[in-house]
Amino acid sequence: MTAQHTRPAATGTRPGLKLRAVISGSVGNLLEQYDNLVYAYSTVYLSAHFFVGGSTSALLSTFAVFAVGFLARPLGTVFFGHIGDKLGRRPALLASVILMGAATVLIGLLPGYQTIGLAAPVLLVVLRLFQGFAVAGEWAGSAAMLVEYAGPRSRGRYGSLNQVSTAAGFLVAAAVVALNSLFWSEQGMLDFGWRVPFLIGAVTAIVALLLRFGLEDTPAYQAQEAAGTTSDSPLRLAFRTQKTAMARGFFFTVSWTVAYFFFLTYLPTHLHKQVGLDSSTVEASNIVGLVVLTVAIFGFGVLSDRIGRKPLLLIGSGGFVLLSFPVMWLFQTGSVAGVYFGQVLIALVLAAFSGPGPAALAELFPTNVRYSALGIGYNFSVMAFGGTAGFIATALIDVTGNALVVAALPTAAAVITFVTVCLMPETYRTELK
Template sequence: MSTSTNAVSAPPTSLRQHRRALAASSVGNLMEQYDNLVYAYSATVLGALFFPSENDAVGVLSTFAVFAVGFFARPLGTIVFGHIGDRLGRRPALVLSVVVMGLATALIGCLPTYDSIGALAPVLLVVLRLFQGFAVAGEWAGSAAMLVEFAPPGRRGVFGSFNQVSTAAGFLVAAAVVAANSAVFSDEAMLAYGWRVPFLLGGITAAVAVLLRMGLEETPAFVEDEEAGARRSPLRTAFAQQKTAMFQGFCFTVGWTVAYFFFLTYLPTYLRTEAGIDPDVVSVSNLVGTGVLTVSIALFGLWSDRIGRKRLLLVGSGGFVVLSFPVMMLFGTGHAAAVYIGQILIALTLACFSGPGPAALAELFPTSVRYSALGIGYNFSVMAFGGTAAFIASGIVAATGVPLAVAALPAAAALVTFLTVCTMPESYRSPLR
């Protein structure tokens, strides 16, 4: 028998179920990433409305600090959603995650500002960011697990890649909506009410994601594992049996998450405030780069099903070790063409890692604890390094006065991930456990 089988022995799944799982997982993840990132892309206006200061940099830094706060709710979200996902099923956990995120985002769009209620405004913003962080902790791990477990034989890489296609698409849609919103409203209208529109849209799209997920069946791998025996405590089992794999998952995510949140959330602010790039060039180049990323991820995921995950992961993580400083130097030239070239280089390097990334991470863990263990490794790393990336980068520039110094952050993080991938086995031909 061939060793290239790429699925557990599970009940047969129809083409319709495969497509429904792909759509439900991807749309829900896109929505949650949009909700999470529309905050970061609105950093400048939120800083003025919730953290007024004579120094604009202080307001932006405060806004990114609150963005980071949301990530500190991820450990609790990981535990709660991991327990639900591994005990009761992937579907109920993912439905609950979408509902909580949609409500929190819509409520941000309804918040009174500092001028209306004073210091209570940023306090309420922090609380809602915590709910967003709690919800998104259950989304990524559950989406990755569901996509990989629903994948047909030999297609875990490309199916898993749609977790990242939808993540990048969430970044893209958030950037596009915020850019369009800024074009439609004048500066005065934006500060008065226009800033609320992207957040209120997040609440509407949540309803669509819920409808898609309500009719979704459980994954064949979960059903088979559930029938094999009683489920006890997935979290306890994960810590008892999967500590090494969870640590690998944590380190695997370090460079990945810093690259995402440094280049896709902090970079637009950096280009405007430090490199002096025209805001229109920043917005359009960011959309181009994110568009290239979104399209390229699935291609690299498909490629990983043919040549393996590891070599692509090494190229992607090693690429950021090598390219971070040169790319930031390109941006520092101030030329529009250099900005576009830099954005595309970042997109292709990140896609090379993001394509095979979800499948490689999911393949580290057995089905019985995959949601919990994957979530612990991934979300704790994102909490520590992803949510703080923009804040740390802003602090590096403020402390050193040397904008180029921020390149050390993605380069160092990528080195951690590169060394971790070196220790991981190739898994694309191995069946799910």
């Protein structure tokens, strides 16, 4: 049946159930983000294992495969959004985590180019597509579930846990890759050691499944289901009624995703390859930045429930407009202190946007199409701008010979998002539809 909007209340949920939902939504997202991002922090080893040619061409190929994974996000959004809006958030999130864990482990088991030739990079592409398909369902489902479990005055705080867990996924992936490298020689890492972080994907999938089995669906979805207002075709309904909101979600996400994948996944490779910093300094500074980001996101989410989403979103997107070139110049100096300072500064600016971001997106859409519509706006933008950040940055340097020119990428993206936020309504005091 075609949905009619109701106003489901997220209050009255048993405290124990709400706590379990928060843990399931955030920790499950963390573990799936780990599976997705461990590839990005292993690019040096993956390029040597799956590709032939010079170091630059192999690295470009590795980043290209990382970007290819994002091409599957629209399909994943359609598939998991349909399940999540029609059958509930829980079954969609269970299917997503199973698929992600399987794909990650299989990457860790793949033979290399020297063993099976061209089949090695081809299979790597296929598995990255499965990863992209799976993670498209996870992020939107986690954001929807956390916001829908929140009370009307705590959606920023609850929604921020989606980004806390996303940043923590980056942090755990970076930390596991860095710690793993301590137990192997450089040759040992090339031979087998790089596989270990991927094989850990089996553990992350099992943990996420245990957290989500037996979990009830959100109060918002249950109220809609009880009222008989779920839609048999949520995707069709979303495109008929939410085109403007989905377009806002798309442009809203541009700077957000470029900042994440430029500063948190491409930057370590840049600092090592272009600036010439040793691996230990790069890894340590990256982890410090990720710790600051993870902690600060929650604080900004709480603050957004008090002062609104827009002021913080404007600080975050405007900060990248003003600071991307100065920070990249600071990195180019090669100063160790400058690298740490730059990492922390970027983390704080990104946290200002990421804290209120999930709630601001979720508040744009009604419950009966929230999973689908939120996912479409977000994941199509991530596909177009996030996964390509590392590839474009590497190609820009290769073409121009100027390492600083890459700062144009986060700057341009931030201008788009800043304008979008200026045109968005303030939603922190509105009820979920």
